[in-house]
Amino acid sequence: MRLSRRHFLTAAAGLAASRLWAGSTLTGPGFRLDTLSDGHLVVPPDFLLGDMADAAGYLARHGLPQDRLSPPCNVTLLRDGVRTVLFDVGAGPDFMPTAGKLSEALALLQLAPDEVTHxxxxxxxxxxxxxxLDDFDEPVFPNAEHLFGAVDHAYWTDPATPGTIGEARQTFAVGAARRLQAMAGRLALFQDGQEVLPGVVALxxxxxxxGHMAFLLDGVLIAGDAIGNAHIGFERPLHRVPSDQEPGQGAETRARLLDRAAADRLTLVGFHLPEGGIGQVERAAEGFRFVPA
Known part of the structure; x- marks a missing residue:
């Protein structure tokens, strides 16, 4: 399996100037995997660090600002000569002005949305x-089969979810329900352990x-947000972070995945990890560390 770094330049809509978006490429037997930038988020540090007692010192040690963090958003593109597959689709135009740039990244690869198969x-x-969805609630990827984990789908389409998810995430629940309902006739649901596509197994x-799902593909772990950042998530995987809806369960999952990735020497692909999001997991004196490709 060969890893390479690539950088590409794209114009960020709504910004005064262009900026450099970084992605990574991984090639394996019969497939190519690229990460495409959807931009980045802007969040307060406590959203990722929670009630960490030494948060200010921790941020300083890692050269991170004290007032806000800007985690990247890496959408994964998989091509095997037959299928053109996206894992997640980014934020679109309605979430944050710094995100929703996937269409620009696809254009740089000369890929049209109607070429995406899954x-x-x-x-x-x-x-x-x-x-x-686009501005008319039509699918952005009109020819693609859309696949969603059954447990998470049941959660986001449950009418009780907006009332139980907490005020800060109510818009998440309403927005998810609207989009999933609009796609009701186009969604196929999958379960844990299912081969969602040839060679791609849901975890x-x-x-x-x-119902968060990760995916295993020939020595590659596409982790989504199960491993949400390259600092606290690796160094202190059992630390409970507010970005997880169930922080205790999220910490257990994160520690288990990192241990597996290190032991099995899996290549990790993370949605919010730096430098394109592709790299290796190594054990450290305490916890783990992420080594970008």
Whole structure:
């Protein structure tokens, strides 16, 4: 399996100037995997660090700002000569102005949305799902089969979810339900352990959302948000972070995945990991570390 770094330049809509978007490429037997930038999020540090006692010192040690963090958003594109597959679809135009840039990244690869054959979702959060529909509630990827984990689908389409998810995430629930309902006749549901596409196996990784899914492909772990950042998530995987809807379960899942990735020498692809999001997991004196490709 060969790893290479690539950078590409794209214009960011709504910004005064272009910026450099970084992605990575991985090639394996019979497939090519690219990460495409959907832009980045802007979140307060406590959204990722929670009530960490030494948060200010931790941010300083990693050269991170004290007032806000800007995690990248890496959409995974898989091509095997027959299928053109997206894992998640980014935020679309309605979530954050710094995200929703997937169409520009696809254009740089000279890929049209109607060439995508499959869309596979890790979970129903806005930065992964809201790019599903255009301004007229029509599918952005009209020829693609859309595949969604059954447990997470049941959660986001449950009428009780907006009332139980908490005020800060109510718009997440309403937005997910609207989009999933609009796609009701086009969605196929899958279960834990199912081969969703030839050679691609779904892996239940709950905690970030109740039915979050990761995917295994020939020595590659496409982790979605089960491993949400390259700092606290690796160094202190059992630390409970508010970005997970069930922080305790999310921490257990994260520690288990990192241990497996390190032991089995899996190549990790993470939605919010830096430098294109592709790399290796290594054990460290405490916890783990992410080594970008």
């Amino acid at each position: 869309v596979v979702f890790s979970h129903g959060h806005p930065d992964h799902l809201w790019g599903m 239940m990784t709950p905690g970030h959302t109740p």
